[in-house]
Amino acid sequence: MNHEIIKVNLLEADPDTDILRFYVTDEPIDVNLNSSACQGQLKNIFAILLRRLIRSDIKLELSVNEGYKRVMYIEVCTKYIEDLNRELAEVSEELRRELS
Numbered sequence: 541m542n543h544e545i546i547k548v549n550l551l552e553a554d555p556d557t558d559i560l561r562f563y564v565t566d567e568p569i570d571v572n573l574n575s576s577a578c579q580g581q582l583k584n585i586f587a588i589l590l591r592r593l594i595r596s597d598i599k600l601e602l603s604v605n606e607g608y609k610r611v612m613y614i615e616v617c618t619k620y621i622e623d624l625n626r627e628l629a630e631v632s633e634e635l636r637r638e639l640s
Contacts, residue, residue, distance in 0.1 A: 542596035546589075550617050551605040558613050562600075564588050573613060586624075593632045594639060600625055 547563040558573040562585050569588070571581040592598055602621040604614055 544592065544596045544598050546598055546600050548600050548602045548621055549605065550602065550608060550613060552608055552610070558610060560617055564592070589628060590631070590635065593628060593635055597632060598628050600628075
């Protein structure tokens with residue numbers, strides 16, 4: 541099985557906009573953490589990741605832009621990526637089994 545590392549970057553787009561950027565497709569996909577659409581954007585990312593799981597194991601790697609200072613977002617996003625990695629690992633075998 542292929543093993544794929546997907547980069548995720550936490551950055552500040554401007555003083556009022558925190559972005560969690562996923563490099564999961566040819567073009568990065570941004571999740572605006574300050575937007576009411578954030579949950580929907582995260583669900584879309586999860587759907588993309590599930591489709592990728594069919595053909596390769598996935599691990600997300602979070603980086604935080606230099607100078608980014610919002611400790612709460614750093615802690616929350618770090619925990620979110622850890623939980624997402626764990627969930628993807630757990631569901632990968634079941635997903636492949638169901639599709640074969």
